[in-house]
Amino acid sequence: MPPKPASSKPKGDYIETDTGNKVARRSQLYGTQNIILGGRTTIQPEVCIRGDLVRAAPPKDPKDPKSGASANTSVMVGRYTFVSTGSILRPPHRLHKGTVSYHPLKIGDHTFIGERCIIEAASIGDHVYIGKGAVLGKMVIVKDWVKVLEGAVVAAGTVVPSGCVVGGRPARVVGEVGDGWGMHEGMEGGDMRELWRSVG
Amino acid sequence: MSFPYTYISCPCTDVSTPINGSTEQNDDEEQERTFDPRSPRANFSLYTLEHLLYCEDCQQIRCPRCTLEEIVTWYCPNCLFEMPSSMVKSEAGRCTRNCFNCPICIGPLAVTSVHPDPVQRSLLGPWILSCGYCNWTSLEIGWQFKGLQDMRSEMGKLKIGGQYKAANSKTSASTPPTESTPDDDPDSVFTALRSFYNSQLSSSNATDPLLTPSGGINYSSPSSLARIMSLYTGRSSYGKKDPAKSTPMRESVDPSEGLQIFDPASDTAAIEKLRTQGWTSTASTAQQTEQKHPPRFTSDLRPTQAQLRTKRSKRCRTCRHILVKPEAKVQSTRFRIRLVALNYIPTITLKPLQPSPSTQLPLLDLNALPVLRASQFLLTLKNPLFDPVKITLGTPAHAPGKNSHKVTILCPQFDIGPNADQWDEALGDNKNRRASKLLSTSKVEYVGGERGKVAEAGKVWEKGRNWTTVVVEVVCQDVGEDGEGEDVLEIPVFLRMEWEGDTMEREEGGSGSGGGGGLKGEERKEKRELAFWVVVGVGKVGRLEGPTLAASP
Ligand SMILES: [Zn+2]
Ligand SMILES: [Zn+2]
Ligand SMILES: [Zn+2]
Ligand SMILES: [Zn+2]
Numbered sequence: 001m002p003p004k005p006a007s008s009k010p011k012g013d014y015i016e017t018d019t020g021n022k023v024a025r026r027s028q029l030y031g032t033q034n035i036i037l038g039g040r041t042t043i044q045p046e047v048c049i050r051g052d053l054v055r056a057a058p059p060k061d062p063k064d065p066k067s068g069a070s071a072n073t074s075v076m077v078g079r080y081t082f083v084s085t086g087s088i089l090r091p092p093h094r095l096h097k098g099t100v101s102y103h104p105l106k107i108g109d110h111t112f113i114g115e116r117c118i119i120e121a122a123s124i125g126d127h128v129y130i131g132k133g134a135v136l137g138k139m140v141i142v143k144d145w146v147k148v149l150e151g152a153v154v155a156a157g158t159v160v161p162s163g164c165v166v167g168g169r170p171a172r173v174v175g176e177v178g179d180g181w182g183m184h185e186g187m188e189g190g191d192m193r194e195l196w197r198s199v200g
Numbered sequence: 201m202s203f204p205y206t207y208i209s210c211p212c213t214d215v216s217t218p219i220n221g222s223t224e225q226n227d228d229e230e231q232e233r234t235f236d237p238r239s240p241r242a243n244f245s246l247y248t249l250e251h252l253l254y255c256e257d258c259q260q261i262r263c264p265r266c267t268l269e270e271i272v273t274w275y276c277p278n279c280l281f282e283m284p285s286s287m288v289k290s291e292a293g294r295c296t297r298n299c300f301n302c303p304i305c306i307g308p309l310a311v312t313s314v315h316p317d318p319v320q321r322s323l324l325g326p327w328i329l330s331c332g333y334c335n336w337t338s339l340e341i342g343w344q345f346k347g348l349q350d351m352r353s354e355m356g357k358l359k360i361g362g363q364y365k366a367a368n369s370k371t372s373a374s375t376p377p378t379e380s381t382p383d384d385d386p387d388s389v390f391t392a393l394r395s396f397y398n399s400q401l402s403s404s405n406a407t408d409p410l411l412t413p414s415g416g417i418n419y420s421s422p423s424s425l426a427r428i429m430s431l432y433t434g435r436s437s438y439g440k441k442d443p444a445k446s447t448p449m450r451e452s453v454d455p456s457e458g459l460q461i462f463d464p465a466s467d468t469a470a471i472e473k474l475r476t477q478g479w480t481s482t483a484s485t486a487q488q489t490e491q492k493h494p495p496r497f498t499s500d501l502r503p504t505q506a507q508l509r510t511k512r513s514k515r516c517r518t519c520r521h522i523l524v525k526p527e528a529k530v531q532s533t534r535f536r537i538r539l540v541a542l543n544y545i546p547t548i549t550l551k552p553l554q555p556s557p558s559t560q561l562p563l564l565d566l567n568a569l570p571v572l573r574a575s576q577f578l579l580t581l582k583n584p585l586f587d588p589v590k591i592t593l594g595t596p597a598h599a600p601g602k603n604s605h606k607v608t609i610l611c612p613q614f615d616i617g618p619n620a621d622q623w624d625e626a627l628g629d630n631k632n633r634r635a636s637k638l639l640s641t642s643k644v645e646y647v648g649g650e651r652g653k654v655a656e657a658g659k660v661w662e663k664g665r666n667w668t669t670v671v672v673e674v675v676c677q678d679v680g681e682d683g684e685g686e687d688v689l690e691i692p693v694f695l696r697m698e699w700e701g702d703t704m705e706r707e708e709g710g711s712g713s714g715g716g717g718g719l720k721g722e723e724r725k726e727k728r729e730l731a732f733w734v735v736v737g738v739g740k741v742g743r744l745e746g747p748t749l750a751a752s753p
Pocket of ligand 3: 302303304305306307331332333334335336
């Protein structure tokens with residue numbers, strides 16, 4: 001469901017939706033009808049989400065524009081996922097038979113996206129930590145329990161396997177996360193409930 | 201490095217700690233010796249909590265040094281194809297599908313069609329490999345692929361420039377040897393050389409394998425390795441032959457046997473290329489290490505096949521019990537067994553206790569800690585166990601290093617409550633429970649902030665259900681212009697925890713699903729104890745800024 005502003009509390013920097021999403025007033029969300037926030041998701045100020053870049057609707061059934069609305073989701077952000085200031089979430093596109101075709105961008109739960117990241121990935125898993133200023137190229141797939149180091153540039157089309165630490169330009173696997181990754185509240189890759197509570 | 205951080209020293213590096221896990225002996229001794237995070241040895245024992253495991257049988261922390269790894273699955277990280285372990289060696293640990301890496305930047309290569317008609321491109325070739333990061337394409341070395349089915353073997357036949365290699369060795373053997381053109385492709389030269397030497401070795405097997413015809417020692421053949429092993433194991437009966445009697449082995453004399461005649465023209469060509477194209481045309485060390493046969497110039501680099509990755513299980517090195525066992529399937533990220541230390545030992549976090557706003561002192565900056573003035577920090581320990589834990593913290597009065605910053609833990613002995621069980625945890629997510637004391641590491645706290653609370657010696661700062669916070673006071677000395685890490689304040693803390701745990705009467709070979717399951721009869725409590733060193737990285741010591749300095753501009 002698209003984020004709907006709750007009726008109460010007009011003040012404050014964040015709008016809290018019925019499902020507990022905290023969306024900064026100073027964030028830019030385009031095409032909100034195509035954006036799904038999983039609940040208790042945090043969108044910080046100056047975050048830009050390009051929900052308007054949606055896969056072209058199938059040419060059939062022009063009478064009912066609402067048909068296949070579920071297929072028209074362009075950005076999905078999971079529960080307790082945190083998108084930091086200045087980041088851009090942009091569905092990836094590719095040329096298909098000479099036309100630009102957008103692919104939805106899916107982000108899992110308890111995933112942290114650092115400040116000023118540019119995300120054009122196809123999918124990002126759960127408990128992923130993306131460091132400040134990282135760039136995830138078009139159609140990148142990041143599996144669960146991954147750490148992307150600060151400033152990494154993950155080349156377009158890269159698949160980052162589960163449990164890896166990637167860094168560099170272009171990013172390559174530089175290590176592995178510990179076996180306890182993602183089980184640790186308040187730490188990188190860990191449970192993000194507390195971070196969500198602290199917002200707003 | 202960002203502050204603060206916490207590292208735990210695995211007790212396995214401490215040779216005085218008995219391996220069987222009972223830390224009761226040498227107690228006094230242990231406390232007298234201070235762990236020095238600056239010693240070169242410390243690098244090999246410090247781990248973050250998430251990297252540590254816990255062996256329930258040894259009742260001890262286990263780190264990568266004191267665990268054994270076993271490979272469960274080999275898979276390609278790019279296409280997630282699981283390779284049977286029997287194939288891994290013959291394929292040199294590389295993916296056999298169309299997973300290739302860029303020779304220039306090591307990014308992944310995409311397969312794209314260069315069919316003249318853009319509409320046909322999704323179906324028809326020819327195909328090329330292209331890098332989405334540095335824009336390299338296989339056209340730069342003249343490579344185009346006819347089909348998508350077996351690009352790997354087609355690649356094996358291609359030379360730099362796009363020509364196909366001279367017919368392979370089997371057909372060239374049937375043609376007259378005078379016809380065979382010298383093939384400068386390193387792959388085919390290597391194959392030819394290898395088959396030549398293999399045939400030579402098998403024919404000269406009867407002789408002493410340690411000596412090559414030239415009189416040098418040949419370490420690389422399996423028979424000579426067997427000979428060397430027999431020398432070291434003392435079985436001198438092996439190979440008592442007179443080396444003088446060995447039949448000489450000839451070297452390759454023909455291009456079909458892998459012979460390459462040195463051509464001075466190639467050197468001049470290389471020098472000429474260096475002169476005209478310069479440094480940028482040469483392959484870097486990183487690029488060369490990725491290649492099978494490292495070339496000199498970037499123009500000779502080939503795409504590489506993606507390297508396989510592994511899923512591994514881990515065992516305790518002491519008792520061989522399994523500590524980590526991932527699900528074998530590549531797609532699954534689950535674990536069957538995962539005994540991680542953070543379910544057994546407290547998590548330790550540090551945050552500054554900001555001076556009261558009324559004092560008008562500047563806020564604590566972890567990258568410039570105040571000098572010669574006491575600063576306070578909140579050290580919070582959170583208990584993952586379902587039993588209450590008694591904690592004793594010990595720290596040297598002066599942090600190690602020549603600057604000897606003064607460190608005091610105001611309340612070194614305290615208790616932590618038990619962790620909630622899963623039902624409480626599930627209910628704890630409820631909004632109604634927000635009022636109950638929750639540990640908040642992100643909240644900024646001030647001296648005297650809440651009901652005028654001030655740090656007192658011997659008193660706990662704050663306590664929650666399964667966590668306790670105490671105050672650490674630090675007085676930094678002036679570090680001057682030393683630099684080189686001397687300005688980093690790291691506090692070694694010796695942590696001892698005591699608790700009454702359930703006795704673990706698990707049946708041998710039981711599921712080991714994390715304890716508690718296989719109890720026989722009535723629950724019995726048993727006194728437990730665990731002790732280890734922790735290093736808390738507090739921050740960087742700032743410059744001394746007295747009123748005289750401040751007034752100078
Ligand atoms: Zn160890
Ligand atoms: Zn592959
Ligand atoms: Zn490249
Ligand atoms: Zn053990």
